[in-house]
Amino acid sequence: MKDRYELGQKDFDALLGLFSANREEAGEKYEQVRRGLVRFFQMKGCSDPQSLTDETINRVAAKLDAYDPSKGSKPVSYFYGFASNILKEYRRNCGRESALDEKQFIISPLVPEEMANEAEIIKLRRCIEELERDEKALVLEYYGRERRERIETRRRICDRLNCSAAALYTRISRIKNSIRDCIEACAKERV
């Protein structure tokens, strides 16, 4: 990575000016773009999206004089140009991550086709049993079918719950978080 450029207050104010003359509105839009950059780096598989986002913002601030709004490009596109270069540098320097973060879901990695061992299934069963009855039923119904039946089952669930597929998955994600927390707690009990 290039030498870091640290953002001072004056530069930060100039950065906000990219978004709006109204400071409050500019602050909100800046935050939206900042969160968006974090999502971008996360989606691209980067291990430290926050740092890469900070670096992007720093570089944009250092090159504010090069941004010409009269050319019709939006601030988000300007940020994207820098983000995409930083992504290329990151991939060149870091390569692919191979180690697992130990806070990740449980028990063992990482050969996807490997069958679950008995201990994993026992912990999973225990934690699913501790869910609320409707949550347990929902997660079993959601994951219990494959291929065409998977699609049909989820469509039926969405119709029944009157929600979109994305909203259903958000609900399932919350249930999975509960399961994950439970399994981590089980793992600590044994230590």
Place this chain on the structure above:
Amino acid sequence: MSVNNSKLKKYLLGSLTESESLEFDLRLIAEEAFADEILLAEHELVEDHIEGLLSSNHAARFESTFLISPERRAMLRETSLLKEFAKKEVSSVPEPTLQRPRTSFLSFYFRPLLAAAAVLIVVAALGLLWNSFIRQKASPLEREFSALNNLDLSDLTKLSNMYPVSLIPGTFRDAASASKHTSANLTETVLFRLALPANTNSSATLRAVVRRSGSPDFKLNPIPVYRNTNGSEVRLLLPASILQKGQYEIIIESNTDNVVVGNYAFAIE
């Protein structure tokens, strides 16, 4: 606005064009709601991989381009466990037993007839099964897509998210005359609408053979016939995974008298 889920999966696999990827990159930064669609597409892509639904090209990209972070590898592991567990739980739930109705004089009298009818139906079903699957040794993908094509495809609005290919019958002459399609534009399942000749026997059951030189035939049997404003047509759902680059011919044949109803040519570039 909800994006074609198949296109999102291609975005995650890095198999979109640069301009298409740019569009999604910008949306990801600018639209918070788009992140939910991306998360769903990530999860479904992982499930497609677990269930062996990805083409060989996409499976390779899944390993090299998608599965590059600890978070995604953990998602794969977690999803595998949940699917394995849920499948066992769902399959272990017994079917509800039916209460036996009280025997009445009429049901006692007709019971042998009902039993005989049931035997005939089972024998006929086994015969159809033999013809359509066992004798022709259908692959798992063929069996799955045969079942999919037996669903009701009459409502085209429900199929609007699939890449459509409309063909008319003709002699398979040369590459220049074939309808051409770009593989990058194909959705995971492609909808083929094949206009049938006016003299097609409307009561005939039909089968389809998808042929490409140098590859085994892909067969679907039976395939239903649908009415349209101009006459009748066959609608086929085919997996993009079998549609590699090349010249193709779809042959529609009658199961009743084994006559070729129509030949349809197309090319994938």
